[in-house]
Amino acid sequence: xxxxxxxxxxxxxxxxxTPGGPGFEAPSVGIFFPSxxxxxxxxxxxxxxxxxxxxxxxxxxxxxxxxxFLWWTSRRLSMVPDRRQxxxxxxxxxxxxxxxxxxxxxxxxxxxxxxxxxxxxVFAMNIMGIIPFLQLPVTSNLSYPVGLxxxxxxxxIAVGIKSQGGVAAYxxxxxxxxxxxxxxxxxxxxxxxxxxxxIRPATHAIRVFATMFAGHLLLATFAAAGWYMFNPSAGPLxxxxxxxxxxxxxxxxxxxxxxxxxxxxxxxxxxxxxxALYIGQAQEAH
Amino acid sequence: xxxxxxxxxxxxxIHIDELVFGLIAFAVIFGLVYKYAAPRITKMLDERADSxxxxxxxxxxxEAEAEEIRQQYRDKLEEAHREYAQELEKAKEQRxxxxxxxxxxxxxxxxxLVEAAHAQIEADxxxxxxxxxxxxxxxxxELATRxxxxxxxxxxxxxxxxxxxxxxxxxxxxxxxAGVR
Numbered sequence: 001x002x003x004x005x006x007x008x009x010x011x012x013x014x015x016x017x018t019p020g021g022p023g024f025e026a027p028s029v030g031i032f033f034p035s036x037x038x039x040x041x042x043x044x045x046x047x048x049x050x051x052x053x054x055x056x057x058x059x060x061x062x063x064x065x066x067x068x069f070l071w072w073t074s075r076r077l078s079m080v081p082d083r084r085q086x087x088x089x090x091x092x093x094x095x096x097x098x099x100x101x102x103x104x105x106x107x108x109x110x111x112x113x114x115x116x117x118x119x120x121x122v123f124a125m126n127i128m129g130i131i132p133f134l135q136l137p138v139t140s141n142l143s144y145p146v147g148l149x150x151x152x153x154x155x156x157i158a159v160g161i162k163s164q165g166g167v168a169a170y171x172x173x174x175x176x177x178x179x180x181x182x183x184x185x186x187x188x189x190x191x192x193x194x195x196x197x198x199i200r201p202a203t204h205a206i207r208v209f210a211t212m213f214a215g216h217l218l219l220a221t222f223a224a225a226g227w228y229m230f231n232p233s234a235g236p237l238x239x240x241x242x243x244x245x246x247x248x249x250x251x252x253x254x255x256x257x258x259x260x261x262x263x264x265x266x267x268x269x270x271x272x273x274x275x276a277l278y279i280g281q282a283q284e285a286h
Numbered sequence: 287x288x289x290x291x292x293x294x295x296x297x298x299x300i301h302i303d304e305l306v307f308g309l310i311a312f313a314v315i316f317g318l319v320y321k322y323a324a325p326r327i328t329k330m331l332d333e334r335a336d337s338x339x340x341x342x343x344x345x346x347x348x349e350a351e352a353e354e355i356r357q358q359y360r361d362k363l364e365e366a367h368r369e370y371a372q373e374l375e376k377a378k379e380q381r382x383x384x385x386x387x388x389x390x391x392x393x394x395x396x397x398x399l400v401e402a403a404h405a406q407i408e409a410d411x412x413x414x415x416x417x418x419x420x421x422x423x424x425x426x427x428e429l430a431t432r433x434x435x436x437x438x439x440x441x442x443x444x445x446x447x448x449x450x451x452x453x454x455x456x457x458x459x460x461x462x463x464a465g466v467r
Contacts, residue, residue, distance in 0.1 A: 032297065047299070050304040059307055063314060071318070073323075074326050077326055077327065088327065113319045116323075116324060117316040120319075121315050142298055142299060143302075143304035147306075147308035148312060150305075151312065206298075
């Protein structure tokens with residue numbers, strides 16, 4: 001949160017039932033634009049540069065979390081696993097049995113490290129949104145999901161070219177639906193090109209970004225509303241009403257936080273699942 | 287400041303530097319997974335699967351062995367029962383044979399004794415008969431001498447008389463015996 005929004009929130013506190021007090025300001029998209037800790041003007045020199053912001057710091061935190069988790073769960077492995085090892089195996093087997101095998105079969109096992117990394121990374125970036133005091137999902141900044149979607153995009157095209165035996169063969173198999181009558185191809189081929197090579201990577205990145213963005217905005221709204229309505233000094237009647245309202249908002253915040261946890265997991269899962277699906281499709285002849 | 291920011295705030299922004307940070311972070315994570323975590327976990331899972339399969343195999347083998355041994359044991363037990371029954375049967379037969387043999391022997395012995403006794407009796411009778419015949423001859427002669435009052439000097443005539451007398455006597459005796467039987 002930027003200093004401006006923090007001040008705004010502080011000023012907004014207890015606004016309800018205060019005569020002449022500030023009106024309620026719902027959290028704006030400004031909460032997704034933390035100010036940069038810059039050297040010189042770095043980060044504000046160009047619209048294409050973000051600079052070192054809370055996002056970059058949380059990215060480091062999330063990465064460190066994943067690295068620690070991986071090292072901790074796989075450093076001493078035995079045939080009879082203890083709890084620590086089982087925890088790591090759960091993720092590994094979850095990716096293999098729920099994503100890799102159903103999408104690509106046993107020949108997809110060589111993409112398991114990629115899928116496991118994608119899942120853990122996206123999941124860690126997502127849960128930054130509900131860790132107290134950090135509370136900003138890294139994936140709510142489109143730059144990060146776009147990077148990952150780009151990696152998957154390059155990989156599935158490369159896999160396609162390799163397994164279809166050549167660039168032309170791959171693009172033909174990808175954009176010309178088999179079994180379609182010739183006269184409809186001029187209509188179908190552009191649609192396939194747009195859908196497979198433009199829409200696909202865009203939606204892949206935007207799906208996780210948008211859910212995280214919306215979820216965070218929702219939680220911020222509940223928090224801000226709760227803070228705004230909390231005004232026990234407004235007299236016995238209005239004071240208790242305001243506390244009740246504020247409590248309701250707190251309950252909503254807690255419920256939606258739990259809900260967010262599920263969504264964070266689910267979106268990491270979906271992102272990884274789609275990566276596996278795209279690679280699997282590129283492997284198969286269309 | 288806020289108004290200024292709002293103009294710049296494009297939600298769908300893609301910052302090159304942040305994108306690169308993300309790629310670097312992912313590369314580090316992927317490196318650890320690819321070089322360290324995934325191979326180790328894969329290897330361990332494979333080993334575990336192997337060991338479990340081996341364990342199942344061993345258990346199956348042991349079970350088969352146990353079943354075989356149990357079958358052998360059962361066969362032996364059955365054989366022992368059968369042998370025991372056979373022995374019992376044989377013993378019964380032997381007992382019956384021994385009893386029969388003993389009975390036979392006893393009968394033979396008894397018959398032999400009876401026969402011996404009969405022979406003895408017969409011999410005694412014969413002897414008695416011969417002796418009697420002699421004694422009767424002497425007595426008869428003595429009696430006849432006394433009755434006639436003279437000694438028959440002629441031994442040939444004497445013998446003739448005795449023989450005739452005895453024949454008559456025997457004849458009448460035989461008749462009497464036949465009548466009794």
